[in-house]
Amino acid sequence: MTSGRSFYITTPIYYPSDLPHIGHGYTTVAVDALARWHRQAGDDTWMLTGTDEHGQKMLRAAAANGVTPQAWVDKLVEESWFPLLETLDVANDDFIRTTQPRHEERVQQFVQALYDRGYIYAGEYEALYCVGCEEFKPESEIVDGTGAFEGLKVCAIHSKPLELLQEKNYFFKLSEFQDRLLELYRTEPDFVRPDSARNEVVSFVKSGLKDLSISRSAFDWGIPLPWDTSHVIYVWVDALLNYATAVGYGTDPEQFARRWPAYHVVGKDILRFHAVIWPAMLMALGLDVPRGVFAHGWLLVGGEKMSKSKLTGIAPTEITDVFGSDAYRFYFLSAIPFGHDGSFSWEDLSARYQAELANGFGNLASRTTAMIARYFDGVVPAPGDQNDNDRRIQQVVADAATAADAAIDRFRPDEAITAIWTIVDALNAYITDNEPWALAKDDAQRARLGTVLYTAAEGLRALAVLLSPVMPDATQKLWTALGAAEPLADQLLREAGTWGRLQPGATVTALAPLFPRVEQSA
Numbered sequence: 001m002t003s004g005r006s007f008y009i010t011t012p013i014y015y016p017s018d019l020p021h022i023g024h025g026y027t028t029v030a031v032d033a034l035a036r037w038h039r040q041a042g043d044d045t046w047m048l049t050g051t052d053e054h055g056q057k058m059l060r061a062a063a064a065n066g067v068t069p070q071a072w073v074d075k076l077v078e079e080s081w082f083p084l085l086e087t088l089d090v091a092n093d094d095f096i097r098t099t100q101p102r103h104e105e106r107v108q109q110f111v112q113a114l115y116d117r118g119y120i121y122a123g124e125y126e127a128l129y130c131v132g133c134e135e136f137k138p139e140s141e142i143v144d145g146t147g148a149f150e151g152l153k154v155c156a157i158h159s160k161p162l163e164l165l166q167e168k169n170y171f172f173k174l175s176e177f178q179d180r181l182l183e184l185y186r187t188e189p190d191f192v193r194p195d196s197a198r199n200e201v202v203s204f205v206k207s208g209l210k211d212l213s214i215s216r217s218a219f220d221w222g223i224p225l226p227w228d229t230s231h232v233i234y235v236w237v238d239a240l241l242n243y244a245t246a247v248g249y250g251t252d253p254e255q256f257a258r259r260w261p262a263y264h265v266v267g268k269d270i271l272r273f274h275a276v277i278w279p280a281m282l283m284a285l286g287l288d289v290p291r292g293v294f295a296h297g298w299l300l301v302g303g304e305k306m307s308k309s310k311l312t313g314i315a316p317t318e319i320t321d322v323f324g325s326d327a328y329r330f331y332f333l334s335a336i337p338f339g340h341d342g343s344f345s346w347e348d349l350s351a352r353y354q355a356e357l358a359n360g361f362g363n364l365a366s367r368t369t370a371m372i373a374r375y376f377d378g379v380v381p382a383p384g385d386q387n388d389n390d391r392r393i394q395q396v397v398a399d400a401a402t403a404a405d406a407a408i409d410r411f412r413p414d415e416a417i418t419a420i421w422t423i424v425d426a427l428n429a430y431i432t433d434n435e436p437w438a439l440a441k442d443d444a445q446r447a448r449l450g451t452v453l454y455t456a457a458e459g460l461r462a463l464a465v466l467l468s469p470v471m472p473d474a475t476q477k478l479w480t481a482l483g484a485a486e487p488l489a490d491q492l493l494r495e496a497g498t499w500g501r502l503q504p505g506a507t508v509t510a511l512a513p514l515f516p517r518v519e520q521s522a
């Protein structure tokens with residue numbers, strides 16, 4: 001079911017030393033929903049996620065736990081990061097780990113090629129480094145410490161002391177790419193989205209680029225530089241290359257040509273790495289730059305960026321254990337305009353679960369299937385004559401499907417869900433207005449009752465398809481209950497708005513509540 005149109009999309013690769021929290025989960029479900037949409041639309045889709053396993057942060061965490069770094073990351077990936085994908089019902093096509101040979105060997109090949117082309121030189125370096133960020137900090141992100149760190153320079157993001165590093169380093173000539181990068185942002189205005197992110201990147205690059213230190217010699221948990229094995233490759237250079245090594249860079253030209261270039265979805269904290277350093281590295285080797293970089297906002301808890309180090313971290317399972325994975329996906333994707341910061345609160349999650357999922361969509365599905373069971377012995381009735389009310393629903397469905405697809409093209413799952421929800425609201429109002437329970441009492445209204453319930457069931461058919469990328473579990477249950485002949489996965493998303501796909505005569509089965517009532521604790 002592919003149209004040939006390639007759609008390759010990635011999450012950042014996560015540091016396994018942190019346990020997965022809802023911030024990581026947010027990026028992952030957003031990418032998964034976008035990938036599922038394109039896959040269901042017939043695009044040649046590939047979704048990649050993975051883990052970023054080298055660097056000083058990982059080495060220190062392993063040492064603190066008394067194990068080798070490899071043993072440490074193996075355990076974390078196995079016990080925490082693979083399970084995250086199940087918890088959130090993520091259908092990734094691949095999972096890359098930067099300690100895999102398929103990655104390490106190709107990273108060396110890439111960096112060697114940069115060296116051979118004269119983009120790398122040796123120099124002395126002295127600067128303040130944040131291990132939390134794995135980054136030498138620019139002046140603007142260095143602040144004076146307070147409390148226990150009084151008198152020290154600390155990282156503005158982590159509020160932890162910076163370390164003065166002084167060593168021989170190899171540098172990548174990033175400064176040479178300033179003009180070409182600005183030209184890229186100018187000619188491809190969608191390269192960085194949303195606009196706020198684009199503006200930040202453009203002004204950062206305009207203010208002047210310094211060459212980038214790309215090797216470290218003070219520790220050895222990393223990929224050795226091929227021409228000087230006393231150095232390991234800077235963890236960010238290693239990490240960014242995952243997007244290429246995972247799709248066959250250097251090993252499988254056919255796969256690489258089919259998939260590359262990718263769309264990268266990242267949190268705004270790591271935008272510059274993706275929108276500045278990464279395209280420059282690719283340009284240096286004459287490879288295509290990414291198709292685009294989309295930076296989403298931060299999840300805030302109690303007004304602060306949620307993070308494990310600040311003890312505001314919430315594990316995704318805390319939410320899915322109570323509300324289920326569909327509600328998790330729906331909540332984060334619908335409640336936060338993609339690209340903006342959003343505050344998480346349990347109250348807001350519960351309220352939306354109840355109003356939108358249980359009372360809105362869930363109730364529509366239950367009562368429609370229940371009425372077909374009761375009034376038509378579970379057989380989808382044939383529609384009779386149609387009036388303006390019925391035709392309006394058809395129009396709402398068609399418009400919503402078109403608007404949702406356009407929103408997904410803009411990387412706005414929130415706007416896609418808003419568009420799709422016009423169907424839920426219109427159908428609930430339609431049922432209330434047409435009172436099928438009253439029509440059922442009058443034999444003369446039998447044909448009208450059939451039209452109303454067919455319209456509701458066919459609207460649900462469209463909803464099942466359109467919402468499947470966001471809520472794969474509930475929509476599959478609904479699909480099964482509707483008795484549709486073909487599998488849900490075969491329904492082309494861009495045809496979901498075409499009216500009349502559900503066949504009269506299909507057998508509808510009882511549907512347990514899609515979003516059961518949640519008992520509130522404390």
Ligand code: MSP
Nearest residue numbers: 012013014015023024027052239240267298299306
């Ligand atoms: N390993 C690097 C990325 C390398 S990509 C080549 C890294 N990893 S991370 O584990 O720190 O994950 C960062 C990503 O997790 C963010 O870019 C964002 O996608 C997600 N988030 C982490 N905390 C978040 C919030 N509080 N809110 C939203 N997203 C968050 O950086």
